[in-house]
Amino acid sequence: MALRVYDTLSQRKQLFEPLVPGKVGMYVCGVTVYDRCHIGHARVYVAFDTIARYLGRMGYEVTYVRNFTDVDDKIIKRALEEGVDSRELADRYIASFHDDMAALKVAPVQREPRVTDHIDDIIGVIERIIDSGHGYVVDGEVFFDVESLEGYGQLSKRKLDEMQAGASDRVSVDERKRNPADFVLWKASKPGEPHWDSPWGQGRPGWHIECSAMAGRHLGGTFDIHGGGKDLIFPHHENEIAQSTAAHGQPPARYWLHNGFVNVKKSEEDSDQGEKMSKSLGNFFTIGDVLEHYHPEAVRLFLLTTHYRSPIVYSTENLEDATRRVEYVYETLAKMDLVLDAGPSQAAIDEVLRPDLFEETLRGFNEAMDDDFNTARAIGELSDLISFLNQLADAKDKASKKRRHATFARAREVLDELAAVLGIFDSPPREVLQGIRARKLKKISISAEEVERQIAARDEARKARDFATADAIRAKLAAEGVVLMDSAGETLWKIA
Numbered sequence: 001m002a003l004r005v006y007d008t009l010s011q012r013k014q015l016f017e018p019l020v021p022g023k024v025g026m027y028v029c030g031v032t033v034y035d036r037c038h039i040g041h042a043r044v045y046v047a048f049d050t051i052a053r054y055l056g057r058m059g060y061e062v063t064y065v066r067n068f069t070d071v072d073d074k075i076i077k078r079a080l081e082e083g084v085d086s087r088e089l090a091d092r093y094i095a096s097f098h099d100d101m102a103a104l105k106v107a108p109v110q111r112e113p114r115v116t117d118h119i120d121d122i123i124g125v126i127e128r129i130i131d132s133g134h135g136y137v138v139d140g141e142v143f144f145d146v147e148s149l150e151g152y153g154q155l156s157k158r159k160l161d162e163m164q165a166g167a168s169d170r171v172s173v174d175e176r177k178r179n180p181a182d183f184v185l186w187k188a189s190k191p192g193e194p195h196w197d198s199p200w201g202q203g204r205p206g207w208h209i210e211c212s213a214m215a216g217r218h219l220g221g222t223f224d225i226h227g228g229g230k231d232l233i234f235p236h237h238e239n240e241i242a243q244s245t246a247a248h249g250q251p252p253a254r255y256w257l258h259n260g261f262v263n264v265k266k267s268e269e270d271s272d273q274g275e276k277m278s279k280s281l282g283n284f285f286t287i288g289d290v291l292e293h294y295h296p297e298a299v300r301l302f303l304l305t306t307h308y309r310s311p312i313v314y315s316t317e318n319l320e321d322a323t324r325r326v327e328y329v330y331e332t333l334a335k336m337d338l339v340l341d342a343g344p345s346q347a348a349i350d351e352v353l354r355p356d357l358f359e360e361t362l363r364g365f366n367e368a369m370d371d372d373f374n375t376a377r378a379i380g381e382l383s384d385l386i387s388f389l390n391q392l393a394d395a396k397d398k399a400s401k402k403r404r405h406a407t408f409a410r411a412r413e414v415l416d417e418l419a420a421v422l423g424i425f426d427s428p429p430r431e432v433l434q435g436i437r438a439r440k441l442k443k444i445s446i447s448a449e450e451v452e453r454q455i456a457a458r459d460e461a462r463k464a465r466d467f468a469t470a471d472a473i474r475a476k477l478a479a480e481g482v483v484l485m486d487s488a489g490e491t492l493w494k495i496a
């Protein structure tokens with residue numbers, strides 16, 4: 001297997017070779033904890049979770065670091081409004097972030113550093129930047145001198161004179177800066193704000209410096225993968241490269257990976273790609289709200305059915321489509337489990353049907369993931385296998401039935417392996433189907449208990465060979481939108 005990843009800096013797909021054989025260090029910029037997370041955040045962390053899972057499956061020992069920005073203007077403002085301490089506010093939204101990630105099956109990362117726990121590291125990096133001649137102090141604040149560093153603008157492909165012109169156009173240019181594109185490393189604190197002592201007076205870190213300091217502390221001066229949303233390329237990651245290069249004499253990451261936005265259309269008829277989901281545009285859907293209506297695995301599938309670098313459109317239609325796909329796979333898994341739980345019958349033959357299909361699926365999946373983590377294609381590679389298994393579960397011929405147990409046992413092995421990478425299709429099927437049903441039931445008038453009662457009545461009628469009554473019950477439920485599926489002596493049901 002040869003993994004290739006698209007690197008934003010070189011603008012090419014590169015063969016992935018970690019700094020230390022067998023190990024991968026990965027840093028992904030985390031959230032600013034002042035509010036609940038939306039689907040745009042879900043996309044970043046589901047994408048990099050899947051990347052970390054695949055690297056783990058390849059045999060790498062992954063150290064994934066994802067920070068929390070827990071001191072910032074927005075946090076300070078919100079804490080003041082609510083009359084709480086900013087640490088308390090941050091704690092609340094860190095807990096909320098963890099709940100959202102757990103719901104979306106984003107695995108815990110190895111380190112979750114907080115800015116306020118790394119002030120000494122941050123001050124140390126700023127001192128090195130000043131000592132190396134790339135930072136300067138004015139009125140208790142420290143700025144990065146962009147002109148002092150060759151190559152500033154390399155990641156975002158911007159030229160310094162253009163940035164300078166752009167920055168000068170802004171309403172208020174800080175006259176203390178040598179170049180309008182210079183950015184702050186250390187801010188003097190205003191009265192009432194959280195602050196720390198530093199060689200330049202009381203204050204707090206600028207935004208960009210935290211990631212250079214925390215990545216350096218937990219992964220070293222240079223590590224393998226640095227990730228985040230495309231919106232972070234400039235200025236955040238551009239500035240991280242500048243800071244780390246100035247402080248350590250080398251760029252921080254070997255590969256820069258950036259995911260595309262989640263876009264929202266202005267109306268359902270809107271034919272274009274819509275605009276980026278963001279707090280500032282007010283067009284966001286929080287993860288919590290979306291999970292009220294859609295099962296987490298449907299949301300995760302929706303996020304992974306587009307390659308991580310491409311934009312994705314958030315719409316009811318796309319989420320309903322993902323729900324149907326998740327439901328279909330879990331119905332297949334539920335039917336397989338009925339056969340597996342019953343154990344092989346006396347007539348069973350220990351022979352796996354379509355071994356070629358299993359091999360093709362595994363090969364196709366790996367090739368897709370090796371091609372810059374193409375989850376969209378990898379998920380597509382599962383389709384033929386799933387539809388074959390679904391047909392086999394319903395097959396009536398003796399030859400198929402005798403080989404069903406052995407084939408499903410092999411299918412479980414293959415699917416469990418691939419599902420562990422995607423973080424989808426690896427939950428107990430009945431729980432997921434129930435979760436999807438519960439969300440759909442909110443929209444119709446019949447309760448789950450009533451459906452179960454009707455199914456029991458139908459079973460009684462069938463036992464008494466009163467098929468007219470049994471059919472009438474099925475028809476009545478169908479009219480309510482409830483679909484019954486008889487499989488291996490049991491009746492499963494779903495909402496159409």
Ligand SMILES: [Zn+2]
Binds near residue numbers: 029211236
């Ligand atoms: Zn960052």
